[in-house]
Amino acid sequence: MVAEHSAIGPGLAANLRVDGARLWKTLLEIGEIGATPGGGCRRLALTSEDRAARELFMGWAREAGAKISVDRIGNIFCRRAGSQDALPPVMLGSHLDTVPTGGKFDGALGVIAALEVLRTLEDRKIRTLAPIELVVWMNEEGSRFSPSMMGSAVFAGDLPFERALAIKDPGGTTVAAALAETGIAGEAPIGGRPVAAYLELHNEQGPILEAEGTQIGIVTGTFTARYFVATVTGEPAHVGPTPMEARRDALVGAAEAILAIDRIGRGFGPDGRSNAPHLEVYPNVRGVIPAEVKLSCDVRHADPTQVAAMEILLRSELAAIGARRGINISLEQYFQFGPMQFDAELVATFRDAARSLGYTHRDILTVAGHDTVPMRKICPSAMIFTPSIGGISHNEREFTSAAQAEAGCNVLLHAVLARTGVATA
């Protein structure tokens, strides 16, 4: 571990802080790209807004002395050489894409905090032993092209490059075509090189830190989640003449399923979550009783045993609805996630940094997926959270204060330096 060979000097460590005002100003500036009337952002992956934000970011990184490369799936790497530049880099970053009506903090905060770390090192002329790479992952949200965490998953070898290229958005455009059209794809090979560590700062997207008045969440691992598509098969019929009792309406069945799914999360205490946020109705026209609904849904819990119980309950509820309504409901799992532990040593590094900086902190699990999840397969990876006001996220009103962002960025800076080591002048 690099951190064992060298450490940041005690005097420097005590004094070094990021420029919170600059961090905040830069964050708001990049938030202008794709800004929505409600104060949020719309920067779907591989769109002109995404490209504009990436260009702005790369310009800033270049000014801060970094050397830029973009890989073939569109991940950006901004490298600052270390004094022992052959060492594997310490990576820090997040993403710049957003959901369709998102906020200015999700992803952008982590990317701009990483930039502020770089700028602080430049200002103070601090040379690290290991090189640093800021990284902007392509398509973390998965709103336009599913699945989420696409760029980091391809980098980590979790999703084959060719398969990612063939994924289509709802309009039929492939990732390959969108990469080419926006000019976002680069020339660098994808992954295949050692990474010393991956560190990410992200807003919590939940209410815990703010409710407790805690400044920093030390993310020790993930919730467990299982993701399904429920296919509800009824019978098309004319909406007018068909008697009510003769109907096998797939959307009525899906409505019962949506309510059942909502109840499941509520029944599993504060750590239970369940969702049915996406559906496709066929034929979805006004004159025809729906014949088929495909409903995406998931169950999540901090405790994997409880997730298994939630799935059993989900299957039994759907079977009962199908039997009662005379429709077929099948459930297919398409993804699962967790339980995962982030790297214990790197988690301890974050915890030490928060403590030495005097910030209140607590251990926390992430319910959402983040780029740290695929990255943990190829290197020590961990992340921290800053509070989200009211727990609001994936919403234009998402907010983290300047002071909260600054505190998180200071923790990131110190954790990064603990991993890179600092070259004595």
Added chain:
Amino acid sequence: MVAEHSAIGPGLAANLRVDGARLWKTLLEIGEIGATPGGGCRRLALTSEDRAARELFMGWAREAGAKISVDRIGNIFCRRAGSQDALPPVMLGSHLDTVPTGGKFDGALGVIAALEVLRTLEDRKIRTLAPIELVVWMNEEGSRFSPSMMGSAVFAGDLPFERALAIKDPGGTTVAAALAETGIAGEAPIGGRPVAAYLELHNEQGPILEAEGTQIGIVTGTFTARYFVATVTGEPAHVGPTPMEARRDALVGAAEAILAIDRIGRGFGPDGRSNAPHLEVYPNVRGVIPAEVKLSCDVRHADPTQVAAMEILLRSELAAIGARRGINISLEQYFQFGPMQFDAELVATFRDAARSLGYTHRDILTVAGHDTVPMRKICPSAMIFTPSIGGISHNEREFTSAAQAEAGCNVLLHAVLARTGVATA
């Protein structure tokens, strides 16, 4: 009224019948265009399948001696001259477009029955006093371009031509563009000329005739229907970290609304109908709790007073759901329909024809909209139903037997001749 000036001779009337085998063969032949694996049809309005069916039909009408014109919205008129050709024409027809997964009878049966009437008159060299026009209305279903009954509504002056042209399908293509691209638009001016009467044969699309063993439904008028869009407004949030109790999920609210709407129709006896067949979810992505749902819904009943009661119940149910879930649900009426009476004299003509032919028949109301509805504004209009097996409709399994179709066609023939009068040789 033409029918008062002249009548079909008693001898001829007693003997004249359509060619049931030819009717059936022709109906199945046109059903091959857009045929689906499940035995139905997919011929959405203003597509290449729609055009192919129209071309085939016009060829047959031309062979049967008709003179074809197509108006600027794409309605087809196949004219057979009368001996007093300056008299306003008696029109008979229906439509050739289908819902996305429709049957081979809805619309096509009426159009091919009209053609069989024409062929029978040609075979027998029967000259009518008033001219006859077979008509194929453009876009009756409204599945691709809403609203339904578009061509007949424009013809009857119920929908302004320019407004119809600007209507878009879900992909953003306008009616104007689709008319031009398919070459379906003609040169003839739209409407603005007197029509003596409009007669339509259609399959029932409901179970009543078949259940009773009745051959012919004499449609005396319509159900009453009110159509709404319910807008459910929640709050977007991240599906993962957001606690269940902090959610304002628009799709969960919409699911409750769908179930409430389904219950309303069931609570109003055999003549009550309620539907929520179409919805749009925003953002409809897997990572975001739905912020908004637009749900199309309607309530229908034979008795207009009951429809008013159903609307009151609908509004109160939606308000209760909104209050309980902390979401806003607004309800906007976008259309209403009925109660309408079809022309009493023409209804009696149909009834007399069925009786004199020895067919079992009953009076019935239509719950579905048909082109007869807008046409009744500009001329005496009425329609008959033939049975639909099992009441199945807007479904690939829709079926009317050859014998049932033949009986309906004979009634249509005799009713038409009663209206046109027959020239003595």
